[in-house]
Amino acid sequence: xxxxxxxxxxxxxxxxxxxxxxxxxxxxxxxxxxxxxxxxxxxxxxxxxxxxxxxxxxxxxxxxxxxxxxxxxxxxxxxxxxxxxxxxxxxxxxxxxxxxxxxxxxxxxxxxxxxxxxxxxxxxxxxxxxxxxxxxxxxxxxxxxxxxxxxxxxxxxxxxxxxxxxxxxxxxxxxxxxxxxxxxxxxxxxxxxxxxxxxxxxxxxxxxxxxxxxxxxxxxxxxxxxxxxxxxxxxxxxxx
Amino acid sequence: xxxxxxxxxxxxxxxxxxxxxxxxxxxxxxxxxxxxxxxxxxxxxxxxxxxxxxxxxxxxxxxxxxxxxxxxxxxxxxxxxxxxxxxxxxxxxxxxxxxxxxxxxxxxxxxxxxxxxxxxxxxxxxxxxxxxxxxxxxxxxxxxxxxxxxxxxxxxxxxxxxxxxxxxxxxxxxxxxxxxxxxxxxxxxxxxxxxxxxxxxxxxxxxxxxxxxxxxxxxxxxxx
Ligand SMILES: Nc1ncnc2c1ncn2[C@@H]1O[C@H](COP(=O)(O)OP(=O)(O)OP(=O)(O)O)[C@@H](O)[C@H]1O
Ligand SMILES: [Mg+2]
Numbered sequence: 001x002x003x004x005x006x007x008x009x010x011x012x013x014x015x016x017x018x019x020x021x022x023x024x025x026x027x028x029x030x031x032x033x034x035x036x037x038x039x040x041x042x043x044x045x046x047x048x049x050x051x052x053x054x055x056x057x058x059x060x061x062x063x064x065x066x067x068x069x070x071x072x073x074x075x076x077x078x079x080x081x082x083x084x085x086x087x088x089x090x091x092x093x094x095x096x097x098x099x100x101x102x103x104x105x106x107x108x109x110x111x112x113x114x115x116x117x118x119x120x121x122x123x124x125x126x127x128x129x130x131x132x133x134x135x136x137x138x139x140x141x142x143x144x145x146x147x148x149x150x151x152x153x154x155x156x157x158x159x160x161x162x163x164x165x166x167x168x169x170x171x172x173x174x175x176x177x178x179x180x181x182x183x184x185x186x187x188x189x190x191x192x193x194x195x196x197x198x199x200x201x202x203x204x205x206x207x208x209x210x211x212x213x214x215x216x217x218x219x220x221x222x223x224x225x226x227x228x229x230x231x232x233x234x235x236x237x238x239x240x
Numbered sequence: 241x242x243x244x245x246x247x248x249x250x251x252x253x254x255x256x257x258x259x260x261x262x263x264x265x266x267x268x269x270x271x272x273x274x275x276x277x278x279x280x281x282x283x284x285x286x287x288x289x290x291x292x293x294x295x296x297x298x299x300x301x302x303x304x305x306x307x308x309x310x311x312x313x314x315x316x317x318x319x320x321x322x323x324x325x326x327x328x329x330x331x332x333x334x335x336x337x338x339x340x341x342x343x344x345x346x347x348x349x350x351x352x353x354x355x356x357x358x359x360x361x362x363x364x365x366x367x368x369x370x371x372x373x374x375x376x377x378x379x380x381x382x383x384x385x386x387x388x389x390x391x392x393x394x395x396x397x398x399x400x401x402x403x404x405x406x407x408x409x410x411x412x413x414x415x416x417x418x419x420x421x422x423x424x425x426x427x428x429x430x431x432x433x434x435x436x437x438x439x440x441x442x443x444x445x446x447x448x449x450x451x452x453x454x455x456x457x458x459x460x461x462x463x464x
Binding site for chain 2: 048050072073074076077078079080081083085087088089090091100101104105106146149150152153
């Protein structure tokens with residue numbers, strides 16, 4: 001589904017990703033953990049071309065997105081992304097936030113787009129908020145709308161960048177619940193998160209990143225109970 | 241004749257001038273806004289050449305006195321390009337509107353650019369992430385949000401434009417100021433006529449302020 005081959009990313013002199021390779025199979029849920037500044041967000045953002053790699057290749061569904069001729073908006077239609085700070089469109093209602101992508105990008109009719117939007121709102125438990133504006137919603141509600149907005153494009157893979165770390169603790173559960181449902185339905189997902197419960201419950205693999213490399217990868221149980229690398233142990237001892 | 245007699249005798253001519261002032265203002269505001277949008281997008285573009293073009297435009301037209309720009313377009317350019325013949329008999333109003341629009345457009349470029357830059361980067365990233373193209377992102381996501389922030393400084397600039405139309409009197413456009421000068425040259429009633437002119441300018445600007453206040457309040461309610 002996603003195939004990453006030896007990618008490197010520099011910001012100026014600073015090397016943020018250092019020769020990373022990774023395969024994500026269909027329906028797989030990959031959880032990425034690691035200390036602040038280790039390059040997790042940058043890595044995720046390379047997967048939908050929001051960040052350009054300095055070197056290496058990335059294939060999404062066998063299309064090379066790192067090729068200079070690739071039309072990135074075509075790729076991004078199929079790759080959903082959920083941000084730490086939600087990034088809902090402030091000037092649009094919840095319904096419009098969800099329908100604008102299908103309408104403007106996929107050229108779906110308004111009626112069709114709204115029908116699907118209502119179904120998605122139902123799925124994330126926010127049917128009654130269709131007419132609200134983002135600023136009128138709690139963080140947890142905003143994040144669930146953001147997930148619905150991404151799903152409205154019918155993506156083949158979803159990227160989550162610390163989707164719960166800007167939330168008050170009591171709202172984390174509602175967002176994770178939606179994500180767990182998605183995982184169980186077979187969505188392919190790459191999730192940067194430090195929610196160990198989530199990783200154990202639906203994660204197929206956990207990657208530990210540090211300093212721009214994947215230091216260790218394994219099943220959740222192995223990595224949390226039996227980490228091999230010193231750096232992994234040190235990191236886990238701080239967050240568990 | 242007392243004050244009111246003098247003013248009311250001059251009123252038809254003054255209102256004729258005021259009408260021109262309003263038309264010149266509207267035309268140059270529209271043109272200046274279009275120029276401002278185009279050059280703001282150029283200044284924000286990825287291409288270095290486009291950015292340079294935008295910068296040069298702003299430097300030149302914000303850097304020169306408006307009166308010099310008006311004279312340059314009206315007197316200097318026809319020396320090498322016979323625009324006055326091509327556009328006869330409309331050259332004067334066209335030159336006036338273009339000079340005003342180029343000047344105000346330079347300020348509006350900066351207003352629009354600042355408005356666009358003030359929109360959080362997360363907004364465009366989210367738009368791109370659902371597959372929108374750059375132009376779609378600008379049109380459906382960035383500009384609508386930037387626009388709300390731009391309204392107060394834009395209204396300021398529009399008021400400036402209205403006032404600046406008075407400089408067109410220097411190339412014999414009979415807008416409000418010039419109408420007044422013509423009247424005074426025959427009746428010598430400086431105090432009365434300039435007072436009337438001042439009141440008319442203030443009325444026009446008050447009207448614009450009221451209109452923009454009304455629009456702002458409506459958008460606040462509709463779109464939060
Ligand atoms: N646009 C940018 N320009 C320059 N440096 C950047 C940029 N984005 C990220 N960096 C740097 O790249 C490194 C990795 O950042 P990144 O955001 O990927 O880390 P992260 O693992 O997601 O951290 P966090 O847990 O804090 O979100 C950091 O040192 C950061 O300062
Ligand atoms: Mg991050």
